[in-house]
Amino acid sequence: xxxxxxxxxxxxxxxxxxxxxxxxxxxxxxxxxxxxxxxxxxxxxxxxxxxxxxxxxxxxxxxxxxxxxxxxxxxxxxxxxxxxxxxxxxxxxxxxxxxxxxxxxxxxxxxxxxxxxxxxxxxxxxxxxxxxxxxxxxxxxxxxxxxxxxxxxxxxxxxxxxxxxxxxxxxxxxxxxxxxxxxxxxxxxxxxxxxxxxxxxxxxxxxxxxxxxxxxxxxxxxxxxxxxxxxxxxxxxxxxxxxxxxxxxxxxxxxxxxxxxxxxxxxxxxxxxxxxxxxxxxxxxxxx
Amino acid sequence: xxxxxxxxxxxxxxxxxxxxxxxxxxxxxxxxxxxxxxxxxxxxxxxxxxxxxxxxxxxxxxxxxxxxxxxxxxxxxxxxxxxxxxxxxxxxxxxxxxxxxxxxxxxxxxxxxxxxxxxxxxxxxxxxxxxxxxxxxxxxxxxxxxxxxxxxxxxxxxxxxxxxxxxxxxxxxxxxxxxxxxxxxxxxxxxxxxxxxxxxxxxxxxxxxxxxxxxxxxxxxxxxxxxxxxxxxxxxxxxxxxxxxxxxxxxxxxxxxxxxxxxxxxxxxxxxxxxxxxxxxxxxxxxxxxxxxxxxxxxxxxxxxxxxxxxxxxxxxxxxxxxxxxxxxxxxxxxxxxxxxxxxxxxxxxxxxxxxxxxxxxxxxxxxxxxxxxxxxxxxxxxxxxxxxxxxxxxxxxxxxxxxxxxxxxxxxxxxxxxxxxxxxxxxxxxxxxxxxxxxxxxxxxxxxxxxxxxxxxxxxxxxxxxxxxxxxxxxxxxxxxxxxxxxxxxxxxxxxxxxxxxxxxxxxx
Numbered sequence: 001x002x003x004x005x006x007x008x009x010x011x012x013x014x015x016x017x018x019x020x021x022x023x024x025x026x027x028x029x030x031x032x033x034x035x036x037x038x039x040x041x042x043x044x045x046x047x048x049x050x051x052x053x054x055x056x057x058x059x060x061x062x063x064x065x066x067x068x069x070x071x072x073x074x075x076x077x078x079x080x081x082x083x084x085x086x087x088x089x090x091x092x093x094x095x096x097x098x099x100x101x102x103x104x105x106x107x108x109x110x111x112x113x114x115x116x117x118x119x120x121x122x123x124x125x126x127x128x129x130x131x132x133x134x135x136x137x138x139x140x141x142x143x144x145x146x147x148x149x150x151x152x153x154x155x156x157x158x159x160x161x162x163x164x165x166x167x168x169x170x171x172x173x174x175x176x177x178x179x180x181x182x183x184x185x186x187x188x189x190x191x192x193x194x195x196x197x198x199x200x201x202x203x204x205x206x207x208x209x210x211x212x213x214x215x216x217x218x219x220x221x222x223x224x225x226x227x228x229x230x231x232x233x234x235x236x237x238x239x240x241x242x243x244x245x246x247x248x249x250x251x252x253x254x255x256x257x258x259x260x261x262x263x264x265x266x267x268x269x270x271x272x273x274x275x276x277x278x279x280x281x282x283x284x285x286x287x288x
Numbered sequence: 289x290x291x292x293x294x295x296x297x298x299x300x301x302x303x304x305x306x307x308x309x310x311x312x313x314x315x316x317x318x319x320x321x322x323x324x325x326x327x328x329x330x331x332x333x334x335x336x337x338x339x340x341x342x343x344x345x346x347x348x349x350x351x352x353x354x355x356x357x358x359x360x361x362x363x364x365x366x367x368x369x370x371x372x373x374x375x376x377x378x379x380x381x382x383x384x385x386x387x388x389x390x391x392x393x394x395x396x397x398x399x400x401x402x403x404x405x406x407x408x409x410x411x412x413x414x415x416x417x418x419x420x421x422x423x424x425x426x427x428x429x430x431x432x433x434x435x436x437x438x439x440x441x442x443x444x445x446x447x448x449x450x451x452x453x454x455x456x457x458x459x460x461x462x463x464x465x466x467x468x469x470x471x472x473x474x475x476x477x478x479x480x481x482x483x484x485x486x487x488x489x490x491x492x493x494x495x496x497x498x499x500x501x502x503x504x505x506x507x508x509x510x511x512x513x514x515x516x517x518x519x520x521x522x523x524x525x526x527x528x529x530x531x532x533x534x535x536x537x538x539x540x541x542x543x544x545x546x547x548x549x550x551x552x553x554x555x556x557x558x559x560x561x562x563x564x565x566x567x568x569x570x571x572x573x574x575x576x577x578x579x580x581x582x583x584x585x586x587x588x589x590x591x592x593x594x595x596x597x598x599x600x601x602x603x604x605x606x607x608x609x610x611x612x613x614x615x616x617x618x619x620x621x622x623x624x625x626x627x628x629x630x631x632x633x634x635x636x637x638x639x640x641x642x643x644x645x646x647x648x649x650x651x652x653x654x655x656x657x658x659x660x661x662x663x664x665x666x667x668x669x670x671x672x673x674x675x676x677x678x679x680x681x682x683x684x685x686x687x688x689x690x691x692x693x694x695x696x697x698x699x700x701x702x703x704x705x706x707x708x709x710x711x712x713x714x715x716x717x718x719x720x721x722x723x724x725x726x727x728x729x730x731x732x733x734x735x736x737x738x739x740x741x742x743x744x745x746x747x748x749x750x751x752x753x754x755x756x757x758x759x760x761x762x763x764x765x766x767x768x769x770x771x772x773x774x775x776x777x778x779x780x781x782x783x784x785x786x787x788x789x790x791x792x793x794x795x796x797x798x
Contacts, residue, residue, distance in 0.1 A: 004430050006430075006432045008434075013303075015324060015326055016349070017345075017346050017347060017348050017349040017352070017480075018301050018302065018348070018349040018350055019346070019348075019349020019350075019352065019480040019481060020349065021349065022349045022350055022480050023349070023480055025395075025399075025462065025465070025466065026466050026469050026470075026479070027466075028466065031462065031463070031466070032462055032466075033420060033423065033459050033462050033463075034423070036427075036435070037423040037424055037426070037427040037459075038423050038426070038427070045427075045430065045432065047432040047434050048434050048435045049434040049435065050434070050435070051435050052296055052298045052299075053298070053299065053301070053399075053400075054299065054399060054435055055298050055299070055434070055435035055436075056298075056299075056403045056408075056435065056436045056437060056438070056439035057298065057437070057438040057439045057440070058294050058296065058297050058298045058299075058440070058768055059293065059294035059295060059296070059297070060293075060294075061438040061439075062296070062298060062438065063295070063296075064438075065434075065438075086324070086325070086326075089601055089602075092601035092602070093324070093325040093326075093599070093601065094303070094323065094324040094325065095295075095303070095323045095324075096295075096296055096303060096323065097295055097296060098293070098295050098305070101324075127328075127331070127343065127346040128326045128327075128328070128331075128346075130331045130343075131331065132330060132331070133331075134325070134326065134327030134330045134331070134599070135325055135326055135327060137326075159346065159481060160349060160480050160481060215691060215693045216486055216488070216489075216491045216691050217489070217490070217491050217492065217493055217689070217690050217691040241473055241477070241478035241479070242466075242469050242470040242472070242473035242478060242479055243466070243470050245470045245473040245474060246473040246474060246475075246476075246477050246478065247477060247478055248477045248478055248483045249477075250477060251473075251475065251476065251477030251478075251483060251484050251491055251492045252477075252484075252491035252492045252493070253477050253483035253484060253486070253491040253492075254483075256342060256483070258481075264339075264343065268335065268336065268339050269335065269336035269338070269339055270336070270338065270339050270342050271336065271338045271339070272336065
């Protein structure tokens with residue numbers, strides 16, 4: 001047995017609901033305990049140094065981890081950021097270890113080997129950057145631009161992101177490096193976000209035939225009830241959620257478009273039909 | 289005299305700081321600080337009211353379902369359809385929320401609280417064949433121990449074999465809480481942030497195969513609750529018996545009750561004290577003070593529907609983004625302990641189970657107002673809810689409606705009150721011109737971790753810390769054990785009342 005390569009990971013939660021963390025806890029193969037305890041890729045173990053939801057320590061000893069790692073292990077660690085970053089009033093709307101989150105994220109980002117913006121808030125601003133954006137929240141990408149930090153970053157959006165999207169991306173980085181992750185123009189891995197929900201939706205035939213649900217819980221395509229599957233990139237219909245148990249449209253609910261940069265402001269109201277001119281697919285057949 | 293600052297308090301939801309002033313080994317003063325502001329109620333203003341039950345879930349990724357529940361209750365009320373929800377819709381909503389209770393409580397005991405009691409490095413000498421423990425042993429042998437160290441050192445009391453067993457349950461409980469979310473997704477679509485609960489009911493019609501699948505997924509979890517979770521809580525109680533005398537809060541408790549049945553709610557609502565005299569609650573007696581919160585000062589505490597607040601992060605005398613909710617001007621604690629005391633007083637199944645636990649531990653009922661009491665109440669509640677769900681799932685009528693169509697009125701007001709896993713959760717909504725004019729949430733952790741109010745009364749968690757003897761100021765186990773016994777959820781707790789009449793344009797696609 002060769003020596004295990006320990007990859008340090010720092011996972012910071014900024015302006016978040018912690019739903020991304022909870023979603024990753026829902027990983028089924030590999031499970032979260034496989035990720036935490038075992039060599040998730042043979043010979044490689046994720047050494048999770050800081051993750052506030054699961055870590056044992058509190059207070060000064062754990063803040064010390066954040067203070068030391070950029071100085072002692074620059075270029076070695078992966079930084080995972082969950083949540084958008086509050087910037088109003090110098091960042092006083094969000095503090096961690098008695099320091100504004102914006103300063104913590106910037107310091108850790110500057111010396112990271114690579115950055116994963118986990119969830120739609122970190123990727124694009126998301127829910128807490130929604131109008132009128134009371135905390136002045138920005139995405140990780142915008143922070144990197146603002147602070148002129150040139151460290152490679154990947155966006156894994158979703159509110160929350162599917163655990164497979166995160167673990168699959170991390171595994172790719174561990175095996176083949178960050179450059180091996182092909183992304184779209186929004187920095188999303190094509191492996192998971194390369195197709196529209198609509199392209200793989202089991203209710204697609206209803207759309208093509210113009211058979212629409214009139215009310216929630218009805219049969220038919222949910223387009224008239226506000227479904228955003230026609231403009232949303234993700235593999236939910238194929239991958240399904242919670243170990244394949246179900247998924248949004250599978251439960252009769254319209255897709256909320258949560259993996260898109262426009263979530264939530266420009267993609268809501270959630271239960272109102274999007275205009276045909278906004279569709280990324282041919283419009284449905286008209287009733288004759 | 290010295291002040292110990294713990295920032296961040298980890299293994300909770302959200303961002304919390306605790307400062308404790310210690311003199312002669314005893315806490316003389318404690319300050320609980322919510323360190324993140326987001327303002328989701330301001331974000332709701334001007335939006336399609338139906339979006340509230342999706343958006344408010346993003347207040348908290350651990351208990352989103354409770355927000356979806358409170359939000360739909362408020363919207364049902366505002367839309368005038370609260371009495372039209374089909375029985376299937378009511379039952380499935382309860383099942384979805386019940387899954388959230390199970391997930392939240394199991395996660396709390398094992399993954400948020402247990403590391404304060406169990407030395408997981410005890411697995412180093414494990415000799416058995418349990419897969420999870422063998423993985424943990426290999427992990428310890430490799431030597432890179434993040435995220436399990438650093439930690440407070442010293443007061444881990446379990447003998448090594450029991451510590452190993454409990455470490456194995458820590459690993460197993462990750463599977464159980466995951467399966468509780470899978471159970472939720474059967475009708476909720478996905479989790480976190482379910483899509484099934486909507487105004488008017490739910491989105492998915494139950495069929496016989498989904499009902500059977502749900503029941504047997506649930507039964508596996510119930511087996512764990514009965515044979516692992518409840519016994520493990522008793523083990524903690526036996527080895528940390530002094531924590532039945534540590535962490536008493538204000539001694540006044542409040543909850544709204546949860547899980548509507550055809551008649552009343554399965555978990556009782558009301559107010560109660562340690563004398564077990566229960567009373568009905570009156571929502572008009574709820575007020576919030578901002579004296580020590582980072583919001584502009586107000587003349588007097590206001591009812592949530594009348595709230596007036598503006599953020600002021602540099603305010604003198606302010607020390608938290610949390611406000612101070614009070615009931616009838618007094619400090620009340622919410623959560624499973626409040627609900628179990630109320631259920632106990634109603635003389636139900638809860639009484640039998642709680643009396644059994646107290647008698648096994650040889651403890652009086654007064655011991656419930658403590659760190660251990662909160663953990664025990666949470667475990668008992670998990671059992672009560674999970675067992676009831678096995679009955680509820682069989683009440684569903686396959687193929688029958690789950691949803692009542694409705695029109696959105698231009699004007700309307702609604703209140704949605706529910707017991708959430710962490711305590712009393714209220715949403716208040718007002719509609720104008722068919723969109724949200726005002727939205728307000730008062731959430732469990734705001735009650736429990738609130739700062740001092742206008743009368744300088746400390747919040748429940750602050751009261752629970754004050755007077756505690758700290759054995760080792762470098763490793764203040766007592767403080768984090770007390771705080772975590774409340775299962776704080778700071779993401780929920782920090783919110784903001786919308787200033788009246790501030791115009792925000794309606795956002796549309798296209």
